[in-house]
Amino acid sequence: MIRIEHIETPGGMVALAMIDRREKRNALTPDMLANLRDCAVRLREESHSTGPDGVRAVAIGGEGDVFCSGFDLSMCRDDDLAMGALLTRLSETVRAFRRLPIPVVIGVQGGAIAGGCALLGGADFVVVNADAKLGYPVVRLGVSPAVASPLLVRAVGAGRARERLLDPGLIDGREAARIGLAHECVPDSDGVRPRMMEIATALAVKPPHAIRATKLWLNHVDGTGRDDEFDEALQASLSLCGSEEERERLAALWKG
């Protein structure tokens, strides 16, 4: 459900990670998130090679009409531990991509909802189509999107992060690009993947040593190289797991 390809480009390898569970609008399971996280760990090794096999940039996309619709909530129906596992794997995955010493580009077509929107925190560049839907509508379900807050605050500023995490409404791709949740907006969803690859290919040409030093320094400057804030944000989300409100609201989903 997570597929990795290595694509040769003039500057070196671009790794393309595709989320492919299109029949479920790429809804994430703990295993898929663990696969993505492990993929980041492997790519870190592969980025060290200075030869032509060295990975110089990463692109992450989703197959089908929607980049990612969030957690697969059906996992939580019979498993009390599933939500905690999803939140924990999400936090690990996003940190692992954020800390890669090479640029990460994500392409969002259709939508990036809840956990899918939180994945964007792991990217340095986000391309989105104008009508895509983005946001964190999980407070409705008694779930807190606090886990996404450290990187959302860096992307859009503290004031806008408040709006996005507390308001379960969604915004479109144009608005996402305007506030900094995405960096570039293309008119059609078909244009997302080519543009994502174009950006990754252009970044792969840059001198690897300078890119590595700059990216890791940016993580130091904005504090995302450290774990403390991520750990606290994850705990804030985990603290609601199994609460009465969450159980009632999730149960209401299955009743329809």
Add this chain to the structure above:
Amino acid sequence: MNQVSELATIDRDGAVARLTLNRPDARNALSLDLLAALRARVAELAKTPDVTVCVIEGAGKAFCAGMDLRAVLDEPGAPEKLLSEIAELTLELRALPMTTVAKVRGGAIGGGCGLMCVCDISITHPEAKIGFPEVDLGVCPAVVAPWLALRVGHGQARRILLEGGTMTGRRAAEIGLVSTVVEEGELDTRAQALSERLAGAGPEALRATKTWLNKLESGPDGGDLAEMVRSGARLSASVVTSEEARTRLRQMFAGSGPR
């Protein structure tokens, strides 16, 4: 060769001072001498309480072409010195009690764009060349990254520095890297109007507000800003002296011919 003191000059017009980078034959690239002259001028300004507004500009066609690496690339210890001087200049410029305005004609590149970010307000024209092409040259813009992040936010700073290259003044205004963009023919009059407007404000209110804004500013992650800028300078210096950077810089210097 200019006298060091002539490399940066100050003119006064009432409460408005103009600080000019005066190395036009090198597009005001930041050499050790120019940095020393700028630091001396900024120290003078810090002791001139009746100046409310300081407009910073470049003599000739460009505001500032960035660090002058050409002379120092192969001189042991020199890149470190250059970057540490830039770090100190930016910290001293930020600490000035008067409101600073960068008037950017032509271009503000690399360290020059960093100086612009340190100023409180900036004005340029749509065709100006602005940005941080450091990574393209194998160089790491660590010393200016904290200033850029304070100016445009962390997300935008990340994109600008990793993407490298330059952008137009128009684009720079769209993303908030520059405060205002006006037609080139109007740059002088609009910058003049801006500095007069600022100078018309209550000098104490302006000074208190700027000092307060500086006080609010810890490092972008809440740490010590000065320490972050200084360690950024050390990182930039270590990358500049790497083989990857030297090779690319030598190629660039060979291609551009003598200045």
